[in-house]
Amino acid sequence: MTRLILYRLGYGVLTLFVVSLVVFGATQALPSDPAQAILGREAADPARLEALRQQLNLDQPLALQYWNWLAGAVVLDFGTSLAGGMPVAELLGPRIQASLTLMLITAVIAAPIAMAIGAFAALRRDRRFDHTSSMVTLVLAAVPEFAVGIVLILLLATGALQVLPAVYAGSSEDVLSSPDQLVLPVLTLAIAVSPPIIRMMRASMIEVLESEYVQQARLKGLPERTVIWRHAAPNAIGPVAQVIALQLGWLAGGVVAIEFLFNFPGIGKTLMEAIEARNLPVIQAVTLLIAVVYVVVNLLADIVGLAANPKVRVSSR
Amino acid sequence: MSTATAAAAPGAAAPPRRPGLLRTAWRYHRTKIGVVLTAAVLLVAAVGPFVSPYSPTEMAGTPNATGIDGALFGTDNVGRDVLSRFLHGGYTLVAIAVLSALAGVAAGAVIGIVAGYLRNWADELLMRTNDMLLAFPQLVLALLLLSILGPQVWLIVVIIAVSHANRVARVVREATLKVVEQDFVKSAEAIGLPRWRIMASEILPNITSPLLVELGLRITYSVGTIATLSFLGMGLQPPTADWGLMINEGRVAITVQPWAVVLPVTAVAVLTIGANLITDGLSRASIGIDRGVEK
Numbered sequence: 001m002t003r004l005i006l007y008r009l010g011y012g013v014l015t016l017f018v019v020s021l022v023v024f025g026a027t028q029a030l031p032s033d034p035a036q037a038i039l040g041r042e043a044a045d046p047a048r049l050e051a052l053r054q055q056l057n058l059d060q061p062l063a064l065q066y067w068n069w070l071a072g073a074v075v076l077d078f079g080t081s082l083a084g085g086m087p088v089a090e091l092l093g094p095r096i097q098a099s100l101t102l103m104l105i106t107a108v109i110a111a112p113i114a115m116a117i118g119a120f121a122a123l124r125r126d127r128r129f130d131h132t133s134s135m136v137t138l139v140l141a142a143v144p145e146f147a148v149g150i151v152l153i154l155l156l157a158t159g160a161l162q163v164l165p166a167v168y169a170g171s172s173e174d175v176l177s178s179p180d181q182l183v184l185p186v187l188t189l190a191i192a193v194s195p196p197i198i199r200m201m202r203a204s205m206i207e208v209l210e211s212e213y214v215q216q217a218r219l220k221g222l223p224e225r226t227v228i229w230r231h232a233a234p235n236a237i238g239p240v241a242q243v244i245a246l247q248l249g250w251l252a253g254g255v256v257a258i259e260f261l262f263n264f265p266g267i268g269k270t271l272m273e274a275i276e277a278r279n280l281p282v283i284q285a286v287t288l289l290i291a292v293v294y295v296v297v298n299l300l301a302d303i304v305g306l307a308a309n310p311k312v313r314v315s316s317r
Numbered sequence: 318m319s320t321a322t323a324a325a326a327p328g329a330a331a332p333p334r335r336p337g338l339l340r341t342a343w344r345y346h347r348t349k350i351g352v353v354l355t356a357a358v359l360l361v362a363a364v365g366p367f368v369s370p371y372s373p374t375e376m377a378g379t380p381n382a383t384g385i386d387g388a389l390f391g392t393d394n395v396g397r398d399v400l401s402r403f404l405h406g407g408y409t410l411v412a413i414a415v416l417s418a419l420a421g422v423a424a425g426a427v428i429g430i431v432a433g434y435l436r437n438w439a440d441e442l443l444m445r446t447n448d449m450l451l452a453f454p455q456l457v458l459a460l461l462l463l464s465i466l467g468p469q470v471w472l473i474v475v476i477i478a479v480s481h482a483n484r485v486a487r488v489v490r491e492a493t494l495k496v497v498e499q500d501f502v503k504s505a506e507a508i509g510l511p512r513w514r515i516m517a518s519e520i521l522p523n524i525t526s527p528l529l530v531e532l533g534l535r536i537t538y539s540v541g542t543i544a545t546l547s548f549l550g551m552g553l554q555p556p557t558a559d560w561g562l563m564i565n566e567g568r569v570a571i572t573v574q575p576w577a578v579v580l581p582v583t584a585v586a587v588l589t590i591g592a593n594l595i596t597d598g599l600s601r602a603s604i605g606i607d608r609g610v611e612k
Contacts, residue, residue: 011448018449026461138347142593143586144541146548150564150571150582158572166571253454257545261568272549275464287461295452 005303012299019291020073024066027284028056055080056280069284078285083277088285092267096289098175099259099266102185103251110190111197111244118201118240119233125206133198141195146257149188153261156184167263175265185262192254193247200243204236211235242305249297252290338526341602342595351594358588362407371398373405373558381574390576394566403580405558410547411588413474414539420478421539422532425485430516430524432486433493444490447483455480455542463551473552477542481535488531492524499523526603533596537589544585560585 035052039045052058056079057065072078078088121130140148157166168181175182208214209232217227259268267286274282342348376396383391390399428447432440459476466472496502497520505515546552547561555562560581567577 015449015452019452022453022458023461027465135347138593138597139590142537142541142589144545144589146545146564147582147586147589150568150578151586153571154575154579154582158575250454253457256456256460257549260549271460275460275551278464280465283461283464287457290457291453294454298452 001306004306008299008302008306012295015295016292019295020070020288021066023284023288023291024069027280028058028065028069052082055082073285073288079281081282082279083282088281091282092270092285092289094171094173095265095267095270098264099255099268101175102182102189102255102259102264102266103248105182106186106189106193106251107244107248109186110194113190114194114197115201115237115240117194118198119205119236121198121202122205122209122236123228130202133202137195137198140191144257145188145192145254146261148191149184149258149261152184152188168265169263171265185258185264188258188262189251189254192258193251196243196247197240201236201240204239205232208232208236239305242301245297245301245304249294249301252293252297256290338529338599338602342598345598345601347594348598351591351596351598354587354591355595356591358407358584358591359411361404361584362411365404365407369398369401369404371401373397373402374556375401381570381577383574383576390580391574393563393574393577394570399574399577399580402558402563402577403560403584406560406563406581407584409553409557410540410543410560410585413470414536414543417474417477417543418481418532418535418539420474421481422485422528422535424478424482425531426489426521426524426528428482428486429489430493430520433490434497434512434516434520436497440490443486447486450480450483453480455538456545459542459546460549460551463546468546468551468554470553473543473546477539481539485531485535488527489524492527493520496520496523526599530596530600530603533592533599537592537596540585540589540592 035049035056035058039049039052057068060068069079076089078092080086081088081091084091117133121133124130153166155161156164164183165181166184168185170178170181214227214232217231218224222231255264255266256268256271258264259266260272263269267289270282271286271290273279274286374397378385378392378396378398380392380394380396382396385391390403393399393402428443432443455477458480459473462476463469463472502515502519505519510519543552544561544564547559548565550562550565552561553559555566563581564578564585567574567581571578
């Protein structure tokens with residue numbers, strides 16, 4: 001098992017390297033002149049063009065540019081923002097924290113509720129609750145998350161029921177100071193991440209409930225509550241943990257549209273602002289960051305999956 | 318195409334699946350509901366431009382007005398007729414989504430079949446490259462490329478098709494691995510059919526079920542991703558009438574003029590829900606059991 005995990009780790013590092021190549025390639029190594037693309041119509045001024053090319057090190061050979069950029073990125077030095085001249089890392093710090101807060105609250109709320117719904121659906125298999133939850137998850141899984149957010153805004157922040165603020169107002173430093181502003185973004189993200197968790201929990205629980213050891217526990221005359229909590233549930237959680245990890249990885253990219261919609265001051269909104277302003281170093285830093293989170297979480301999910309699989313755990317250690 | 322071998326070989330190995338799949342899928346209520354929902358939205362998208370009272374870029378009144386004569390759902394943030402823009406805004410989204418899904422599934426099918434059948438270094442290379450591509454969240458990769466190259470329709474189609482292709486390839490490869498083991502493929506190899514013929518006329522007809530399911534799934538995702546890109550301002554550009562873009566333009570005035578957002582959001586939601594219901598029906602039918610099947 002250690003060998004398998006080491007293999008996955010090595011592979012993860014290789015993936016991260018490729019990811020960095022893609023981010024760099026898509027932004028800085030394109031045949032078109034990035035400086036010209038950034039300045040757009042203002043590119044007519046050769047002095048500004050030259051200054052920007054200097055700032056982005058565009059006059060160096062491509063390989064050296066990449067090396068310098070990567071060496072900086074490893075120690076979290078992504079250069080300076082083209083808007084305001086602040087170091088990118090300093091600019092992103094509070095925003096990352098804001099996004100992480102949002103994601104963490106979502107995870108803490110969504111994961112247990114989704115697992116409970118899935119487990120309950122399995123216990124009520126083919127009854128009304130099961131059919132309803134199956135239909136609802138199918139519907140919610142399909143709708144793009146920004147549309148879910150808009151529907152929630154329409155329902156809860158406009159018209160008859162104006163109980164919550166439609167957009168976030170405030171800085172990224174104190175996102176926890178006004179919890180009512182977090183409700184809609186968290187609710188939207190929770191609805192977006194839950195369906196796969198619910199479905200996996202239901203499937204996994206059904207499999208466990210039909211297993212022989214649960215039957216045996218029932219035949220021994222154990223109370224149903226003990227059977228479910230002591231025997232069924234702990235064994236059903238393994239495969240679900242992997243899905244939860246994958247959904248958390250998805251959150252890293254999924255927050256972009258939601259932060260844009262709710263005007264939430266995290267990395268997603270920062271990315272959209274950077275794209276609007278063609279702020280190259282910030283675009284590079286944020287996309288790399290999201291991809292790294294995604295890769296690392298996927299890797300963890302893989303390892304969790306390996307660890308939860310008794311065959312792998314026992315056989316090749 | 319050698320219709321003789323194509324028809325005879327799969328027929329001998331398993332009962333013909335294709336008509337069966339659609340018919341089985343149709344038995345589920347969700348498939349019927351899905352077809353009705355999808356058809357309704359497609360109808361709006363296809364017929365809309367011909368029945369709209371105004372042109373999508375024509376001024377119809379003061380900005381963000383509701384309850385005015387001649388504009389059923391009022392005007393948008395610039396003063397254009399919301400209904401007309403809604404009726405014009407569907408076909409681009411549907412066309413781009415279907416095109417990129419088709420391209421992605423086709424490319425994924427080719428990659429998956431080749432990888433699953435040849436099972437040599439090409440397989441290893443293709444699948445490992447795939448894994449690397451999977452390391453990027455689809456939306457973030459699209460944003461990264463579009464932000465620098467500029468939002469262009471062909472680029473959106475290519476990006477979405479590529480990110481679909483590697484996900485489809487995984488599924489198709491798994492399906493191919495199962496088919497390759499079967500006797501009719503071995504017999505085709507024994508009589509010396511060229512490999513591309515085996516892949517095209519022996520393997521492909523036997524993996525149509527997972528392919529159809531994938532197509533449905535990919536169309537659902539394409540609609541969602543493209544609508545999201547437009548909503549983020551990275552898809553179709555103003556003054557085009559487009560559902561995602563309409564939501565972007567209308568969201569600021571959502572309290573005064575909700576219709577400019579309600580109509581396109583409803584259309585996008587209904588379309589994705591419909592497509593997903595059909596996909597779920599297909600996937601249940603293709604796995605061949607009525608219960609306990611999860612996507």
